Amino acid sequence: MIKIHDLTFTPFIDKSQIDSAISKMAEKIQKDYAGKTPVFLGVLNGAFPFVAALTQKISGNCEVEFTKLRSYAGTQTTQQVQELIGVNNLKGRDVIVLEDIVDTGHTLTKIINILENQEVSSYKIATLFYKPEAYHQNHSLDYIGIEIPNKFIVGFGLDYDGLGRNLPEVYQLIETQHD
Numbered sequence: 283m284i285k286i287h288d289l290t291f292t293p294f295i296d297k298s299q300i301d302s303a304i305s306k307m308a309e310k311i312q313k314d315y316a317g318k319t320p321v322f323l324g325v326l327n328g329a330f331p332f333v334a335a336l337t338q339k340i341s342g343n344c345e346v347e348f349t350k351l352r353s354y355a356g357t358q359t360t361q362q363v364q365e366l367i368g369v370n371n372l373k374g375r376d377v378i379v380l381e382d383i384v385d386t387g388h389t390l391t392k393i394i395n396i397l398e399n400q401e402v403s404s405y406k407i408a409t410l411f412y413k414p415e416a417y418h419q420n421h422s423l424d425y426i427g428i429e430i431p432n433k434f435i436v437g438f439g440l441d442y443d444g445l446g447r448n449l450p451e452v453y454q455l456i457e458t459q460h461d
């Protein structure tokens with residue numbers, strides 16, 4: 283168990299499970315984009331370890347860009363997704379969005395809106411973690427690493443109020459916590 287700020291988390295997904303999910307995803311992407319030079323678009327802050335781990339498993343040409351969006355405050359989504367760092371050079375490109383987690387899908391909806399305005403040639407969505415019970419958007423996800431229940435997690439890029447992103451494995455919030 284670990285404590286971050288006021289909350290306690292229990293070990294949930296270990297390093298080898300994360301690595302094997304990323305390897306499988308990289309293999310699929312590599313096949314689907316054979317002969318192309320896709321642009322991986324990482325969504326900061328949370329996606330930084332996922333982007334590094336996935337792109338290192340891709341052989342062949344690819345580019346890496348980042349955008350920075352924020353929707354979560356504490357352990358709750360705010361439904362207002364802010365674009366803190368934008369991208370504007372994706373016209374005509376084959377883009378693969380790399381998200382650390384798709385939860386309600388508000389962030390994803392915002393990204394799709396941005397990509398459609400930029401006239402990209404094609405786009406697909408890859409997410410390391412996915413909460414199917416929380417997702418209520420129509421857009422389907424193209425590459426999913428690990429499906430998880432609708433509980434707050436930290437680690438491997440994901441934070442609780444700024445802390446926990448550096449953890450190499452993933453922890454789940456213990457929900458019955460009393461002071």
Ligand SMILES: O=P(O)(O)OC[C@H]1O[C@H](OP(=O)(O)OP(=O)(O)O)[C@H](O)[C@@H]1O
Pocket residue numbers: 325326327328329351352353354355359381382383384385386387388389390441
């Ligand atoms: O599907 P949603 O409910 O929109 O949640 C998913 C988003 O929430 C987190 O980002 P956050 O807004 O916390 O910013 P961060 O990556 O900088 O922590 C996460 O990195 C996803 O981008």
Ligand SMILES: Nc1nc2[nH]cnc2c(=O)[nH]1
Pocket residue numbers: 354383384385386433434435436440441442
């Ligand atoms: N840290 C963290 N950020 C999120 N953003 C959306 N869902 C989550 C989650 O479960 N944990």
